[in-house]
Amino acid sequence: MDFTGPFEVLSRVPGSHFHVVWKDMAPITDIKGLRLLPDTTLEACPQLDVLIVPGGFGQEELMDDDAVISFLRKQAAGSRFVFSVCTGALLCGAAGLLNGVKATTHWSAFHLLPYFGAVPVDRRVVVDGKIVSAAGVTSGIEGALQLAAMLCGDTVAQVIQLSVQYAPEPPFSSGTPATAPSEVFDSARELASLITARRLETAKRFAAKLADLKIDRG
Amino acid sequence: MDFTGPFEVLSRVPGSHFHVVWKDMAPITDIKGLRLLPDTTLEACPQLDVLIVPGGFGQEELMDDDAVISFLRKQAAGSRFVFSVCTGALLCGAAGLLNGVKATTHWSAFHLLPYFGAVPVDRRVVVDGKIVSAAGVTSGIEGALQLAAMLCGDTVAQVIQLSVQYAPEPPFSSGTPATAPSEVFDSARELASLITARRLETAKRFAAKLADLKIDRG
Numbered sequence: 142m143d144f145t146g147p148f149e150v151l152s153r154v155p156g157s158h159f160h161v162v163w164k165d166m167a168p169i170t171d172i173k174g175l176r177l178l179p180d181t182t183l184e185a186c187p188q189l190d191v192l193i194v195p196g197g198f199g200q201e202e203l204m205d206d207d208a209v210i211s212f213l214r215k216q217a218a219g220s221r222f223v224f225s226v227c228t229g230a231l232l233c234g235a236a237g238l239l240n241g242v243k244a245t246t247h248w249s250a251f252h253l254l255p256y257f258g259a260v261p262v263d264r265r266v267v268v269d270g271k272i273v274s275a276a277g278v279t280s281g282i283e284g285a286l287q288l289a290a291m292l293c294g295d296t297v298a299q300v301i302q303l304s305v306q307y308a309p310e311p312p313f314s315s316g317t318p319a320t321a322p323s324e325v326f327d328s329a330r331e332l333a334s335l336i337t338a339r340r341l342e343t344a345k346r347f348a349a350k351l352a353d354l355k356i357d358r359g
Numbered sequence: 360m361d362f363t364g365p366f367e368v369l370s371r372v373p374g375s376h377f378h379v380v381w382k383d384m385a386p387i388t389d390i391k392g393l394r395l396l397p398d399t400t401l402e403a404c405p406q407l408d409v410l411i412v413p414g415g416f417g418q419e420e421l422m423d424d425d426a427v428i429s430f431l432r433k434q435a436a437g438s439r440f441v442f443s444v445c446t447g448a449l450l451c452g453a454a455g456l457l458n459g460v461k462a463t464t465h466w467s468a469f470h471l472l473p474y475f476g477a478v479p480v481d482r483r484v485v486v487d488g489k490i491v492s493a494a495g496v497t498s499g500i501e502g503a504l505q506l507a508a509m510l511c512g513d514t515v516a517q518v519i520q521l522s523v524q525y526a527p528e529p530p531f532s533s534g535t536p537a538t539a540p541s542e543v544f545d546s547a548r549e550l551a552s553l554i555t556a557r558r559l560e561t562a563k564r565f566a567a568k569l570a571d572l573k574i575d576r577g
Contacts, residue, residue: 142363142523145360145363145364145393146363146364148391148393149360149496149497152392152393153391159391159392161393161394168396173366173370173371174370174377174398175363175366175377175379176395176396176398177393177394178386178394178395180392180394227524247524265527266530276524277522277523277524278522278523278525279367279500279523279524279525279527280524282497283527283528283529283530286530286531287530290531296540296542296543296546298530298531299531299533299540299543300543300546300550302531302534302539303533303534303535303536303539303543303544303547304495304496304547304550305360305495306445306466306496306534306535307496307497307527307534308483308532308534308535308538309483309498309500309501309525309527309529309534310483310501311504311520311525311526311527312484312501312504312505312508313504313508313513313516313517313520314526315517315518315521316526316527317524317526318521321517321520321521322517324514325514328514328518329518329522332518332522333522
């Protein structure tokens with residue numbers, strides 16, 4: 142939903158066109174087995190107005206993927222907005238897009254943002270210049286609605302919100318670490334613990350690179 | 360998101376497996392061009408515990424599709440839960456699953472529920488026996504969380520809610536016809552007017568069939 146939530150919202154922006162981008166045209170399989178088809182490649186993709194960078198369990202293995210990271214850097218330079226959802230923010234960090242930028246990400250990765258030079262802001266959606274970041278998974282819906290408003294005005298965004306009937310009533314109040322019962326938080330943290338440990342190692346590596354760069358530049 | 364919202368939530372239920380079902384294995388293209396790959400066919404699909412029936416603009420042309428409707432009827436008979444999202448409820452209605460059943464659907468189709476014998480309940484999620492129905496698009500997230508709780512208990516559902524960070528803060532209060540500004544409501548209703556008119560004709564046809572059935576049965 143990091144990707145399909147924003148797709149649902151932003152594909153309703155009048156006149157918008159979408160590309161689903163990958164290295165080749167083979168199906169992309171998510172961690173739970175859902176298969177999406179890309180419609181263009183990293184090389185063939187035209188310059189995008191809005192670059193959406195979803196996260197998820199697959200984000201970690203893309204952190205050192207030169208083809209993906211240089212695509213992000215190149216697209217970001219020419220786009221109106223870069224929109225990271227969930228741990229997509231870490232990919233933006235790896236591409237050097239968050240240095241000095243206010244940003245958010247999934248709560249389990251929030252403490253990693255400073256390693257990429259980002260200024261963590263604990264909100265569901267953070268807008269800093271052209272960089273829009275949303276917190277975990279479902280917050281991409283709200284980030285996309287805010288983007289729709291910035292692109293086309295509040296009325297268009299409100300029409301989209303009504304069309305997707307976004308008047309949420311969560312059945313529990315466990316959507317954040319602060320509001321979830323402690324045993325719920327412990328379980329959710331435990332479920333993410335392996336990937337969180339890997340993400341920390343990677344973040345430290347990037348922080349060292351960033352420091353080297355700063356030293357090189359004097 | 361009628362489908363991918365519930366997928367995001369329910370694929371996190373421990374031990375769950377998913378099937379994406381269609382007539383053949385070719386990609387399924389949504390109205391905005393997003394392409395998903397099915398992994399089984401209507402004929403080969405095993406009995407499901409939870410049958411998810413998403414809606415959307417493509418629902419209308421499936422209302423008289425015997426292969427799809429009889430699949431729904433057969434699966435529903437053996438499932439623990441039938442879960443309609445958005446105008447998926449109309450497909451359940453076409454399959455005869457809503458007769459005398461409390462249900463909801465997207466606000467633009469809510470007035471059509473009685474034509475299928477359903478009892479409309481204006482809530483975001485309605486549970487009546489094994490039939491769970493969610494209102495428009497995004498309400499599938501909440502329906503799925505409630506289903507997760509019914510399947511595995513509140514704690515599991517709360518852990519999922521935290522994992523997907525579902526603590527919504529919509530940027531506007533225009534998520535329902537009652538709260539949206541009137542010009543926003545007019546625009547959204549206008550956008551749906553063609554499909555709503557077609558849905559009404561179809562609903563009337565089904566109501567006539569339902570009346571014939573009742574007369575036949577005396």
